[in-house]
Amino acid sequence: MTLEAFDITKTYGAVRALDGASLTVAAGEVVALVGDNGAGKSTLVKVVSGAVQPDGGTLTFLERPVRVHRPSDAQALGITTVFQDLALCENLDVVANLFLGVERRSFSVLGELAMERTARDLLASLDVRIPDVRAPVAMLSGGQRQSVAIARALLGEPKMVILDEPTAALGVEQTAQVLDLVRRLRERGLAVLLISHNLVDVRAVSDRIVVLRLGRNVADLETATASQEQIVAAITGAVP
Template sequence: MSEHDDAPSVPDGPVLSLRGVSKSFGGVRALVDVDLEVHEREVLAVVGDNGAGKSTLAGLLSGVYRPDEGQVLLDGAPVVLGSPAAARAHGIAAVFQDLALVDDLDVVENIFLAREPQRGPFLDEITMEREAWGLLDQLAASVPSVRQAVRTLSGGQRQVVAVARALLGSPRVLVLDEPTSSLAIRQTAEVLNLIEKLRERGHAVVLVSHQAGELQAVADRIVVLRLGRVHGIVDGDTSYEDLLAAMTGAVRPGRAPRGGGPGTGSPRTEGGVLR
C-alpha cells in the first residue's frame, strides 16, 4: 500500500496538461514530444539526469519559454503562457532554484516585493505583515520573525519564504524547480514537509529534481525524463532501484529488458508503469 493512499482522491480531469510539446535551443532539442498531466491535490515529480530537460520543462510550465510545437492546456482548454506574468494570471506560479530573494530585505518585504498593498500614498505595512504570517502559518513554517532579514535565514526557511511569495494570488499550480538543491538533511526534510502542506491545501505541485530518493517521500507519480523525452511515468512508491534504472535507461518503463522475466531481478510493469 502506498504511503499516499489516505490522500484525497485525484479528480478525473487534469488541471494542467502538455500535449506533444517540443522545445529546441539552436540545434539542441531540449524537449521532444512531451505529454504530461498534473491534477489537483497531486505532487507530480519530474526526475532525470543533467541535460534531461527538467529545467526547460519547468520554464515551459511557468511561462519562461514557449513551446516550438505542441500545446499547453488548462482545464482541457489551450492557453498561451507567453510570460511568467501570463502564467500567474492563469493560476500557475513557480519557484526556481535561485529563489530570487533579496538578502537585505526582510521576510515581509520579500513576499510582497513589487506587489505591495497600499493605504493611500503609503504601504499598508499592517496588512502585509498579517498576510505574511497567515501564509507562513498555513505552511507550518518555522520562520522566527517576518521582520528578520532573509540573509539570516536557513536554506529551508528561505525556500519557505519563496513559496509563500508564490502563493500570493492563490495559484492552482505550483512549479518547484530543484527545491532541495544544496540543502542539508534537516532543511531538506523541512522542504518536503512544506510540499506535503501544499498538497493538503489543494494545490497541484510539479516538483522538478534530480534527487530521486527524496522524491519518493512526497510524490504521487514520477515522470522520468531522459534526453528530453518522457521515458515513463512511475508510481511514487516505486523502488529506488527501479527508478534509477528508468532514469539511466537500464530498464525502460513498460518494456521488460531482453531476457527479463521471473528470477531475473527485472521490475514488473503494468500499462507502462513500473510496479
C-alpha cells in the same frame, strides 16, 4: 486535470531539447519530474512557466487550451514557479520579500501592519516557523528562505506550484522542513510539480514520477509501487 502538456517540442539549433514530451498534473497531486542532466526537465518547466516558447505541442490548463507566451501569462492562469535561485532580496525582511512588487498602497502605517498580519497568517497556515518576520532574509536558514519563497508564490492563490530543486544544498533538518511544506501544498489541493535530482526526496513526497530522457518520456511511475531500480533504470536507460 489541472495541467496537461502534450507532445511538446523545442529545438535549440541542432539540439532537440524536447522531442514530444508530455506531462499531466492533477489538483492535490505531487508529480516529480526527474531525469539526467540534459534530459529536458528545465526546458519543459520553462515552457509551462512561460519562460520559453515551444516549437510545437499543446498546453491545457483547467480543461481549457491555453497559450503561455510569457511568465505573466502563466501567473495570470494560476501557475507559479519557485526557481532554484529563489529571487529573494537578502537585505529586506520577510514581510517585504513576500509582498515585493505587490505592496499594499497606503499613506498610513495600516498598510504595513496589514501586510505583516497577512504574512504571519500565511506562514502559520503553512506551519512555517520564523520567529521574527521583520528579520532580514540574510539571517534565515536555507530551509526558511525556501519556505519564504514558496509562501510568496501562494499570495496570488495559484492553482499550480512548480518547485525547481527545492531541497538542493539544504541540510537534513532543513530538507525535512521543505518536504513537509510540499505535503501541505498538496493538502491545500494544489497541483505540485517537483523537479529534483534527489530520489530520496522524490520518493518521500511525490505521488507520481515522470522520467524524461533525451527530451522524451520514458516512464510514468506510481511512487508507492515503483522500486528504486525501476526509477534509476528509466533515468539511465539501463535494463532494469
